[in-house]
Amino acid sequence: xxxxxxxxxxxxxxxxxxxxxxxxxxxxxxxxxxxxxxxxxxxxxxxxxxxxxxxxxxxxxxxxxxxxxxxxxxxxxxxxxxxxxxxxxxxxxxxxxxxxxxxxxxxxxxxxxxxx
Numbered sequence: 001x002x003x004x005x006x007x008x009x010x011x012x013x014x015x016x017x018x019x020x021x022x023x024x025x026x027x028x029x030x031x032x033x034x035x036x037x038x039x040x041x042x043x044x045x046x047x048x049x050x051x052x053x054x055x056x057x058x059x060x061x062x063x064x065x066x067x068x069x070x071x072x073x074x075x076x077x078x079x080x081x082x083x084x085x086x087x088x089x090x091x092x093x094x095x096x097x098x099x100x101x102x103x104x105x106x107x108x109x110x111x112x113x114x115x116x
Contacts, residue, residue, distance in 0.1 A: 029046045
């Protein structure tokens with residue numbers, strides 16, 4: 001079996017296991033994080049309406065100007081940017097969805113940055 005395919009299947013199973021418990025509502029939306037090898041994408045989602053309320057990405061020009069790479073320091077800054085946008089949209093509490101990724105490194109840095 002192709003190893004990368006096997007790992008993708010594991011990630012998908014972990015993600016589904018997390019999503020069974022984590023549901024975003026209008027009072028407490030879900031902060032979803034997607035991690036690739038080079039970039040991070042974060043969004044605050046209301047699952048009941050199926051709407052993305054706020055989003056931030058390491059692909060944005062303003063972010064790229066400060067942090068050319070989405071490393072741990074850049075991930076924490078991305079969390080801060082997302083939290084500021086959420087505050088402007090009137091969102092103060094969220095449920096964190098790690099997306100099946102282990103809670104360490106860049107994923108933890110995004111959560112810590114959002115808490116600041």
